[in-house]
Amino acid sequence: MAQTKFFHHGRFALAGGVLPDAVTAYRTYGDPKNPCIVFPTCYGAKVADNEYMIGSDKAFNPDQFYIVTFALFSNGESSSPSNTPTPYNGPYFPAVTYEDNARAQYAVLTKELGVTKVYCVAGFSMGGQQAYYWAVMYPEFVERFICICGSARTSPHNQCFLEGPKAALVNAVDFKDGHYEKNAERGLRAFGRAYSAWAYGQSWFRRKAYLKNGMYTSLDDWLRAEWETSFYPQFDANDVLSLLRTWQLADVSKLYAHSTMDPSTRPGYMKVPDTFGDLHATLGAVKAKGLIMPSRTDLYFPPEDSTAEVDAMKSNATLVVVESDWGHIAGGGGCEEDTNFIRDQTHKFFRETS
């Protein structure tokens, strides 16, 4: 049984400010002598939730690999609005980007765990977006990356979709501009409801898969049991919003764009690249081998975006579409058949690139 560990960075610069003692939560699986797989969390996940893809019969086998899972900043385990002391608590928590997360994770790997090379960075959804950042930011360190139902840049439609749940939460009667004394139950339950219809394909609903073979009696029953509670009570409202901001800021071609640090005092690795804002050129320069797995029916990370991104990476990346009506959730462990397909494609990718 893996334990969650906490790495203290001390003073650590994020895009929107500096935390006096930033913390990254992580878990490790397997022998540190084996090739390393880095596997960051997705939206609405705790670090333990990544275990759906870890096991001897899963995509990532701890008998063969040294697997390190990371909690994203703002997930409630790594530094987040809910666990950071004044003056960076709650609504005062600074903006965080994927590059901040990747830098923090890199620090844990190199300073604490002695990792000198990463065999593969893999992730689902926000985790998949992070995998792109890893490939761009650490070309000499990352050999492979896998992006499941994610993208290198959050598309305008994806941004717009996120504005819906966000509007439901920030205008809710108990959110109080983030200054609630008790977690915003109504806001978070509304957030879940406004999120729900985006998570699966239309045909998944058409065949009433939400009834879960008789577990629920109606759409509303399912919404109440699975979506009003998908964030409440286990996630803090300010955390949910901060994590959403990281998602919305994603654009791997715009590294360090959101940093408030004076450009003249930034370390070398934080220099803005010449290809700033040019996604095609940024992806064209990626050295790591990529496996990009969108779901056919994903409503907010549609396969069209993945196709364009794979084309930009030329022969370095492979596109494999998960043929599923589970929409985005196809990559999140909701459907065993899809999870097994992703496992098999992952193993094939490892064989063919090793």
Place this chain on the structure above:
Amino acid sequence: MAQTKFFHHGRFALAGGVLPDAVTAYRTYGDPKNPCIVFPTCYGAKVADNEYMIGSDKAFNPDQFYIVTFALFSNGESSSPSNTPTPYNGPYFPAVTYEDNARAQYAVLTKELGVTKVYCVAGFSMGGQQAYYWAVMYPEFVERFICICGSARTSPHNQCFLEGPKAALVNAVDFKDGHYEKNAERGLRAFGRAYSAWAYGQSWFRRKAYLKNGMYTSLDDWLRAEWETSFYPQFDANDVLSLLRTWQLADVSKLYAHSTMDPSTRPGYMKVPDTFGDLHATLGAVKAKGLIMPSRTDLYFPPEDSTAEVDAMKSNATLVVVESDWGHIAGGGGCEEDTNFIRDQTHKFFRETS
């Protein structure tokens, strides 16, 4: 210039109760001696908004047809929470179904306007759903119907999508369980934001069509100008919710299911049909000729649902998919090319069935 007229029904039974003096708002265009086209409103529309399809160069030519446009109950012009006196005001307004709307519109046509046969009932979105109801409820009266971006039954996914904007509104700080003294601005603006990403196809966003050729500078700029204001201030929050309930209750195979009237006292035309709940059989019995025009990229009335419904109607109905990336809005007048395509297909349908 057409004027809005108001028909007073007197005491009128709706699904959820009886209004002492129900009102239907409508407009007429053209000569009453010409064949009659009935054209009810969609969600978030006033009766005048239907003019985007009325004109000598439009789908419905007032030189050839007698066109009657109807405001749906709860749109703020026909009887609605916002304009109904105590005891049925605001949150106390009874539930309304499409069958109530069709019955009310039928009364206006036959009692006030002397119409004895309808050449075509046509509508977009909720208006298109109403067209299905007309065809099922008045088989001897309706010769043709056109459903643009609508369906005969609100699918589970469509229901679920609607729960998002609804949750944003009903949990908003100024909604106050419908007992606001001033229209719920924050709730309605959140409602608009939670609705926005559903209205267009993903590729419409990908090509940044929301910037409207330089009219806006960012996604947020467009959201503020076009979506936060799509319901506020011109629509009342309780109206918006009541109309949404009509939409969610749509199932043309379940006529009178929601009526609170004692079945033994219902008039003959309100008897529940033998095919209750059987959409395939209900549609199979439709006599009117149907033209069903979904948009290829409509996220909540996807063409798959229309295909199944057209199949059920056999040779009586024709499916024509609008090939557009404007999503649902393709049918709502947002894109001139799509509007013209729908016009041309409408004229073709009229020629081939006359």
